[in-house]
Amino acid sequence: MNQSNQPRFKVPNTLVLLFGMIVVAYLLTLVLPQGSYERVVNDHDREQVVPGSYQAVEGASRLAPTAILTSIPHGFEAAAEIIFFVFLIGGAFGVFRATGAADGAIGTLLKRFGDRPRLLTAGGIILFAVGSSTIGMAEEYLPFVPMLVALTVALGLDAIVAVGVMCIGYAIGYGTALTNPFTVFIAQDIADIQQGSGLALRAVLLGVFLAVGIHHVWSYVRRIQEDPARSLVAGIQAVGGPESVDDYPEITGRQKLVLTAVLAAIALLIVGLKFWGWYLIEMGALFLGLAIVLGLIGRLSVDDTAREFSVGAAELTTTALLIGFARAIQVVLDDGQVVDTIIHGMAQPLQNLVPELAAIGMFAMQSVLNFFIPSGSGQAYVTMPLMAPLADLVGVSRQVAVLAYQFGDGFTNILVPTNAVLVGILAMAGVPFDRWLRFVVPFMLKVWILGSIALAIAVSIGFS
Numbered sequence: 001m002n003q004s005n006q007p008r009f010k011v012p013n014t015l016v017l018l019f020g021m022i023v024v025a026y027l028l029t030l031v032l033p034q035g036s037y038e039r040v041v042n043d044h045d046r047e048q049v050v051p052g053s054y055q056a057v058e059g060a061s062r063l064a065p066t067a068i069l070t071s072i073p074h075g076f077e078a079a080a081e082i083i084f085f086v087f088l089i090g091g092a093f094g095v096f097r098a099t100g101a102a103d104g105a106i107g108t109l110l111k112r113f114g115d116r117p118r119l120l121t122a123g124g125i126i127l128f129a130v131g132s133s134t135i136g137m138a139e140e141y142l143p144f145v146p147m148l149v150a151l152t153v154a155l156g157l158d159a160i161v162a163v164g165v166m167c168i169g170y171a172i173g174y175g176t177a178l179t180n181p182f183t184v185f186i187a188q189d190i191a192d193i194q195q196g197s198g199l200a201l202r203a204v205l206l207g208v209f210l211a212v213g214i215h216h217v218w219s220y221v222r223r224i225q226e227d228p229a230r231s232l233v234a235g236i237q238a239v240g241g242p243e244s245v246d247d248y249p250e251i252t253g254r255q256k257l258v259l260t261a262v263l264a265a266i267a268l269l270i271v272g273l274k275f276w277g278w279y280l281i282e283m284g285a286l287f288l289g290l291a292i293v294l295g296l297i298g299r300l301s302v303d304d305t306a307r308e309f310s311v312g313a314a315e316l317t318t319t320a321l322l323i324g325f326a327r328a329i330q331v332v333l334d335d336g337q338v339v340d341t342i343i344h345g346m347a348q349p350l351q352n353l354v355p356e357l358a359a360i361g362m363f364a365m366q367s368v369l370n371f372f373i374p375s376g377s378g379q380a381y382v383t384m385p386l387m388a389p390l391a392d393l394v395g396v397s398r399q400v401a402v403l404a405y406q407f408g409d410g411f412t413n414i415l416v417p418t419n420a421v422l423v424g425i426l427a428m429a430g431v432p433f434d435r436w437l438r439f440v441v442p443f444m445l446k447v448w449i450l451g452s453i454a455l456a457i458a459v460s461i462g463f464s
Contacts, residue, residue, distance in 0.1 A: 014426070014433045015318075018325040018417060025329050026068050029336025034060045036340045037382075048190060048381040051389050054344045063336050071335070075328030081280040082139060082420050083320045086428075087313045088284040089143045092291040094312015095305055097146075099298030101258035104251030106151050117155055121221060122214045124148070124165040125172070129210060132173025135274055136182040136376075138413075138421045140283065141166055145428040158231045159429045160439050161221055167414040167425060168213040168443065174376065174410030175447070176206040183376040187405050190384040191391075191398040193464075198399045201463055202406075205454055212450060216443045232435045257297050265290045319427035323420045330374065330418055339372050340382075347386055351393055358394040359404055359455040362387055366408020367448070371416045376409050397464040400455060407451045415444055 012020070038053035076083065096102055109120075131137035148162040177184040178199060185195045224231045251259075269286055272278035278286075295305030333339050346368065350361045366383060373379040384405060391401035413419050417433060426436055 014322060014423075015325060017433060018322065018329070018423075021329050021417060022068055022071060022325070022332055025332040026063060026065070026071075026336070029063050029067075029332060029338050032336075032338040032341050034062075034337040034341065035344060036337060037344075042190075042381075049340075049385050051385050054340060056341075057337055060337060063332070067332060067335065071328040071331045072325060074331045074335075075326070076324035078331060079323050079327040079420055081284075082424070083323055085139065085280045085284045085287075086142060086316050086319050086323065086424055088287045088291075090316035090319075091309035091313040092287040092294070093143065093146055094308040094310075094315070095291045095294045095298070095300065096258065096262065097312070098300060098304065098308040099255060099258045099294055101251070101255035101262075101294075101298070102147060102150070104255045105259055106147060106154060108251055109151060110154055117157065117221060118218060120151075120155075121161070121165055121217055125169040125214050125217065126210060128166050128169025129173040129206070129213075132170045132410075133176065133178045133180060133206060134173075135270070136174075136177070136180040137273075138170060138174075139280060140269060140273070141170060142421070142424055142428065143287070145425055149429045156225070156228070157221060158224060158233050159431050160232050160435065161217065161224075163425055163429050163431055163436065164217045164220065164439060167422065167440070168217060170421075171411050171414040171447075172206065172209045172213050174413055175407050175451075176202050176209055177406055177410065178202055178206065180376075183380060183409060184402065184406055186377050187380040187384045187402045188399075190380060191388040191402055193398050193402070198403070198463065201458065202403070208454075209447070209450070212446055213443065216446065220439065232438050233431060236430065236432070236435075254297065254299070258294055261290065261293050261297055316428060319424050322423045322427045326418050326420055326423045330372065333372055342372060343369060343383065343386065347390060350390060353394060355395040356456040356459045358391075359396050359400050359459050360452045362391075362396075362401055362404035363407050363448075363451055363455055366405050367412045368408075370409050370412040371418055374413070374416060374418045374420070376413075379409050380405060396459055397462065399464045400458050403458060403463070404455055407447075407455070411444065411447045411451065414440055 034057040035054055036057055037049035038055075039047045039049055042048050093102075128137075128141065131140070144166065145162070148166060149159045152158065152162040152165075174180065174183060179185070179196060184202075188195050188197065228234070265286060269278070269283060272282055272286070276282075291305070291309050294300075295302075295308075300308065346365045350358050350365070353361055366379070369379060369383060373382055384402070387401045387405065388398050391398050414422055415437075417423060423433075426433060
């Protein structure tokens, strides 16, 4: 048999890649000096670092090699809320799918937008960007993954398009956040500048980056429309339903009631997040209740509802595993006491740069640190107390320092494998991480270049 056409290298499974990163993180804890900043509790009962308080930790014991394994159950423990949320989403979607409303809704959308994929692509990116930019939506997008993938597959596209629409919108929303309470407002509060200030420039940048994001996704859509073999997930079984509009049934009156219940639940979710302080526990409870309501409206028996819920949840087991493994990377770095060392080492060289380059350096630093601190609010509490006074030293306004933080945290959310939301979306869509990188890295290169230019301009115009 001729082996010349066989691939010589096969990219490992995403689970293998994440385990490899856990090993690398462990090795970093062996070679980097251990250190920490002093932390205080602020007025919002959140810990933040004290500038200038970094000290090496002398005589601290290093992690044992068994930490490579023990970090994984600890990772599951640390990510328990989002893992359980994913299972409850899967269960609710399983019941939703059993009512037939999902296929009916997709068929209706296909009939309306089937010949206008550009409108669907651009509209989806804008919608996800607005949600993230205003109220900080991220985990809330997970329930939309199955339907969006099924919709793009039925349009003759692929799962990469679905994830691209969702994640690029999500990244742009976080990167140029207008009123995101979990990132920009926290960062501005720590930097001691008025919350919500600088809105005009961020609004302009939101429009600019949206244009770049829409162009990037649409260019890929046109490429696979011309030649489906150029799909980055060609040869990978799509996660979705029927593959053409003709395979979808007409939606019935009862299924419309099911969709109404789903839309009502989403509206309640938004209200809960905005006004009642909801998060993953409350959202999970909402989707559990939704599954029960959908079973009743769809006239499923109690046993059938339970069975479909279990099947839907079981389908997301791989997603849950990946989230736990991804969180274990951060567990190793935190337990090894090297995260503060990395932050301290990266911040020092910025003091010697001219203002424009210092701002760009802050962007680069925040981008790298998002791997080690994937939480947007967590990154703000750790880095902004350092970046704000550093901005004063190098002649950069604190508003620019906040913008650099937003760019670094928000855009790289869709690149770092330690981000549980990204890992969850990719797993639910059936997109391997290496295939996603081939799609998103060119977009990130555009973002890094454009973001650097934007920061240099912000410095030159005295953005404050």
